[in-house]
Structures are given as structure tokens and as C-alpha cells.
Amino acid sequence: xxxxxxxxxxxxxxxxxxxxxxxxxxxxxxxxxxxxxxxxxxxxxxxxxxxxxxxxxxxxxxxxxxxxxxxxxxxxxxxxxxxxxxxxxxxxxxxxxxxxxxxxxxxxxxxxxxxxxxxxxxxxxxxxxxxxxxxxxxxxxxxxxxxxxxxxxxxxxxxxxxxxxxxxxxxxxxxxxxxxxxxxxxxxxxxxxxxxxxxxxxxxxxxxxxxxxxxxxxxxxxxxxxxxxxxxxxxxxxxxxxxxxxxxxxxxxxxxxxxxx
Amino acid sequence: xxxxxxxxxxxxxxxxxxxxxxxxxxxxxxxxxxxxxxxxxxxxxxxxxxxxxxxxxxxxxxxxxxxxxxxxxxxxxxxxxxxxxxxxxxxxxxxxxxxxxxxxxxxxxxxxxxxxxxxxxxxxxxxxxxxxxxxxxxxxxxxxxxxxxxxxxxxxxxxxxxxxxxxxxxxxxxxxxxxxxxxxxxxxxxxxxxxxxxxxxxxxxxxxxxxxxxxxxxxxxxxxxxxxxxxxxxxxxxxxxxxxxxxxxxxxxxxxxxxxx
Numbered sequence: 001x002x003x004x005x006x007x008x009x010x011x012x013x014x015x016x017x018x019x020x021x022x023x024x025x026x027x028x029x030x031x032x033x034x035x036x037x038x039x040x041x042x043x044x045x046x047x048x049x050x051x052x053x054x055x056x057x058x059x060x061x062x063x064x065x066x067x068x069x070x071x072x073x074x075x076x077x078x079x080x081x082x083x084x085x086x087x088x089x090x091x092x093x094x095x096x097x098x099x100x101x102x103x104x105x106x107x108x109x110x111x112x113x114x115x116x117x118x119x120x121x122x123x124x125x126x127x128x129x130x131x132x133x134x135x136x137x138x139x140x141x142x143x144x145x146x147x148x149x150x151x152x153x154x155x156x157x158x159x160x161x162x163x164x165x166x167x168x169x170x171x172x173x174x175x176x177x178x179x180x181x182x183x184x185x186x187x188x189x190x191x192x193x194x195x196x197x198x199x200x201x202x203x204x205x206x207x208x209x210x211x212x213x214x215x216x217x218x219x220x221x222x223x224x225x226x227x228x229x230x231x232x233x234x235x236x237x238x239x240x241x242x243x244x245x246x247x248x249x250x251x252x253x254x255x256x257x258x259x260x261x
Numbered sequence: 262x263x264x265x266x267x268x269x270x271x272x273x274x275x276x277x278x279x280x281x282x283x284x285x286x287x288x289x290x291x292x293x294x295x296x297x298x299x300x301x302x303x304x305x306x307x308x309x310x311x312x313x314x315x316x317x318x319x320x321x322x323x324x325x326x327x328x329x330x331x332x333x334x335x336x337x338x339x340x341x342x343x344x345x346x347x348x349x350x351x352x353x354x355x356x357x358x359x360x361x362x363x364x365x366x367x368x369x370x371x372x373x374x375x376x377x378x379x380x381x382x383x384x385x386x387x388x389x390x391x392x393x394x395x396x397x398x399x400x401x402x403x404x405x406x407x408x409x410x411x412x413x414x415x416x417x418x419x420x421x422x423x424x425x426x427x428x429x430x431x432x433x434x435x436x437x438x439x440x441x442x443x444x445x446x447x448x449x450x451x452x453x454x455x456x457x458x459x460x461x462x463x464x465x466x467x468x469x470x471x472x473x474x475x476x477x478x479x480x481x482x483x484x485x486x487x488x489x490x491x492x493x494x495x496x497x498x499x500x501x502x503x504x505x506x507x508x509x510x511x512x513x514x515x516x517x518x519x520x521x522x
Contacts, residue, residue, distance in 0.1 A: 188475070189467055205479060206450055212479040213507065214449070216463075218472055246474065246518070253510050 022046045023075050032119035037085035040068050042075035052134035052259045053080040055124050057143030060103040062092040066226055080130050084120020103142045114153040117146050134158055134259050151178045159258040161251050163225050167201035175208035182212040183254045185247035187220035191236045217243035283307045284336045293380035298346035301329050303336035313395035313520045314341040316385050318404030321364040323353040327487055341391050345381020364403045375414040378407050395520050412439045420519040422512050424486050428462035436469035443473040444515045446508035448481035452497040478504035
């Protein structure tokens with residue numbers, strides 16, 4: 001009887017929560033220097049007061065459906081989610097060549113990359129419904145690289161999570177600036193991250209005594225969280241449902257720790 | 262009001278559960294070949310029917326307080342927990358020399374190690390309150406090595422978890438026998454696992470296409486889950502509260518997946 005009552009109340013509460021949620025999304029125009037950027041914000045409008053928040057950094061194609069979907073998902077979990085625009089308003093490359101060229105521009109100019117992501121972070125923190133002491137940053141591929149550079153810039157965030165991001169940096173000594181916790185979700189056979197890059201990352205993080213966790217998922221290559229990447233691992237980038245689910249759960253565990261009251 | 266009712270029922274149910282639990286523990290004598298072994302069993306006697314179960318393999322000192330504590334902890338979580346005795350009844354070394362000698366005996370005789378751990382697994386599976394289709398194996402240090410060898414022996418378990426175990430094996434080709442999922446919780450600066458051993462493990466698991474997850478915890482050396490290991494990482498073995506907590510959570514997430522109905 002107690003079990004039945006408990007199950008009933010659980011079910012009832014879940015229904016109430018589902019009905020009550022009201023996810024709002026909007027494009028947010030802001031500036032970094034003289035460049036106009038356009039980010040994407042998602043939150044549950046029924047939540048009162050200041051909420052924990054997550055910065056969601058896009059892949060090499062810039063903000064698109066995938067990034068927005070992740071923001072919406074986080075908003076449904078109760079976070080204020082914001083996808084910062086690293087590239088600039090309207091810069092949304094659509095071919096491998098232009099995506100590669102755009103990403104490379106920032107990988108070759110780390111100071112600019114850090115300015116852009118920090119501008120996005122500032123934008124998120126100043127939202128009236130955001131608890132600025134509880135902000136994490138996550139990123140996918142290019143965005144994974146970017147959140148690690150955010151950490152290396154010394155940004156004040158509760159934690160960063162890289163999903164299949166590049167791990168190398170031209171400035172390993174900057175790991176000394178890292179004040180935040182780091183979680184890396186990595187494809188164990190990702191051909192885009194060389195062994196030398198991996199070893200360099202471990203050395204960098206260990207030397208700087210960064211609080212990090214590194215998870216490698218077997219049979220998994222680049223872009224493993226994105227269904228649009230297809231299923232052919234021989235291409236070096238492919239979706240992996242198990243690794244996607246596991247890494248998302250690992251992120252939730254990480255959030256439970258860093259956002260603990 | 263709904264929230265209040267929900268909170269009340271949650272609280273009430275938790276109280277009922279806490280009152281109702283009745284953890285039973287007992288020593289279990291059994292045989293492997295002509296050798297008498299003595300394992301430790303822990304379970305919640307109030308649970309009806311067959312339960313998921315966890316084999317808990319001891320460190321190099323054999324079954325002691327630490328192993329028993331982990332079994333009790335798992336029993337409180339609802340699992341039937343059993344610490345198999347790898348060494349033999351009464352073989353409980355107390356000095357580094359004798360612990361090292363005993364562990365080495367099995368590391369140098371992998372077939373015997375596999376027989377011993379499989380004998381323990383059989384013992385657990387035949388308990389009347391165990392669901393033999395839902396059995397995991399976890400192990401610490403020497404026990405971590407042992408559960409990986411259990412996997413390499415082709416044992417039918419839902420998953421194995423190694424906490425700061427040695428990852429090398431004289432029989433890497435046996436990874437082809439692995440039918441189970443593998444989780445490795447590793448200290449990122451564990452001096453007892455060389456880089457060559459790590460690389461060998463990845464190659465072994467990748468070549469055999471094993472479903473594995475590997476987590477490295479920063480600033481963490483050998484024995485990181487055991488408070489008795491002290492706090493001096495320069496000794497190469499030390500407790501790390503964060504890595505202990507995080508790896509336990511990772512194990513729970515792993516169990517949620519492998520024991521899913």
C-alpha cells in the first residue's frame with residue numbers, strides 16, 4: 001500500500017512537473033570587441049529565482065540544430081543554457097572546407113578564441129535568472145577544445161566538460177591558470193586525437209595539478225554524441241549511442257558534484 | 262501542497278526502508294579443487310526473491326575489514342555481495358612482504374587465479390537469493406587485476422569493475438573471450454601501472470573490441486579507495502576522497518546500465 005501510494009505520488013508529481021515546464025528559447029545578440037555575435041538561450045520560464053547555468057559551445061559548423069537541441073535538453077533539466085557564438089552573427093559554414101577553415105582560424109588564434117568564449121560566458125552570467133556562482137561550460141568537438149581554453153584562460157566557472165574535443169594547446173603552461181574542474185569524455189579510438197596529443201594533455205594537467213577526470217569510451221571515434229555523424233567509424237567520426245548516453249550520465253554526475261549546495 | 266505531500270511521502274518511504282533493512286553477514290566455506298576457501302557474504306534479509314549480486318574481490322592482503330565493509334555497503338544498496346577468497350582459508354598475510362608474495366603467486370599463475378575467482382563466482386550464483394543473470398564483479402588493487410582476469414576467462418557476468426587494479430596480463434589474446442562490459446577506475450598518476458602497461462591494455466581491449474570504459478582520476482595514485490592507505494601520495498599508494506566518491510558513483514551508473522531490466 002505504501003509502495004502504491006509512493007508510486008502514485010511520484011507519477012502525479014512527474015505529470016505536474018511536465019505540465020508546468022515552459023521552455024523559452026531566444027536568440028541573443030551581443031558583442032565581443034567590434035564583432036556582433038548571436039547566441040542561443042534556453043530556459044524554463046516557470047522557474048523562480050536564480051538557476052544554475054550551462055554554457056554550450058558549438059561544433060565546427062557554428063550554432064546549429066544540434067547545439068540548440070542540447071541547450072533545450074539542459075533547459076528541461078532545469079538549467080539556463082546558453083550557446084555562445086564563437087564565429088560571429090551569420091557565420092555558419094556548411095561544407096567541410098569552410099567549417100575547417102573557420103575552426104582553424106580560432107585554433108590558430110587562441111587569444112581570440114578565449115575572448116569569444118569569455119564574452120559568451122559573461123553574457124550568460126548576466127542573465128537575470130542565472131546564479132553566476134553556478135555556471136558550467138560544456139562543448140562538442142571544436143567546442144570541447146574551446147571549453148578547455150576557457151579553463152586555461154582562468155575563467156571562473158564551476159566546471160568544464162569536453163565531449164570529443166581536441167585536447168592539445170599551443171599554451172600548455174596556461175594550465176597553471178585553471179581554477180575549475182575538468183571532465184573529458186573521449187572516444188578511445190578517435191583518430192583526430194593523436195597519442196602524442198593525449199600524452200601531452202595528461203602531462204599538462206598533471207604538471208599543473210588540475211582537478212580532472214578523463215573517460216575513454218571503447219569503439220568510439222570523433223563526434224560520438226551527434227546522430228548526424230552517421231555510424232561508419234571508418235570515417236573517423238560517427239555516432240555511438242552507448243558512449244553518448246554514458247557521457248551524458250557522467251556529465252550529470254559531474255554537475256551533481258559541482259553544483260552541490 | 263503537492264510538493265509538500267511529495268516530500269512527506271519521500272521522507273516516510275525512506276524511513277520505512279531504513280527501519281526495514283536487515284543486513285546479514287556470514288562466512289561461507291567452499292572448495293576450489295582440494296583447497297578450502299572462506300568467503301564473506303552480506304545481504305539484506307528482508308528482500309524477497311532473487312536479487313542482483315556483486316562479487317567483491319579483495320586486495321593483496323586477502324579478505325579483511327576493508328573488503329567486508331564494501332560488501333556491507335553493497336548489501337545496504339540491495340545487492341547480495343560476496344567476497345570470494347582467492348588465497349585460501351586462514352591465508353591472510355599482514356606484512357608487505359607476505360602480501361606481495363601471496364599476490365605474486367597468483368599473478369604468476371593466471372590459470373589458478375582464474376579458477377579461484379570463478380569458484381567464488383559459482384558460489385555467489387548458487388545462493389538462493391541471487392539472480393544469476395544479474396551478477397557483476399568488482400575488485401580493488403589485486404582484486405581489480407583479478408576481475409579483469411575473470412573477464413578474460415570468458416566468465417558469464419554482467420560487468421566487471423576494476424578499482425586501481427593492475428591492467429597487464431600475460432595473456433592479452435584472451436581478451437577475445439571477454440563477453441562482459443568492463444569499467445576501469447584508475448589513478449592518473451598511479452606509479453604501479455606503467456605507461457607501457459596502460460598502452461598494452463588499450464591495445465588489448467581495442468583489438469578485441471571489448472565494451473570498456475576507462476576513467477582516470479587526477480592527482481590519484483594506487484589504493485585510492487582505501488582510507489587505510491593514508492594521504493601521502495609520494496608513497497605511491499594513498500586514499501583520495503574525491504576519486505573514491507567519483508569512482509563509486511561511476512560504478513553505480515555502470516550498475517544502473519548493466520542491471521537494467
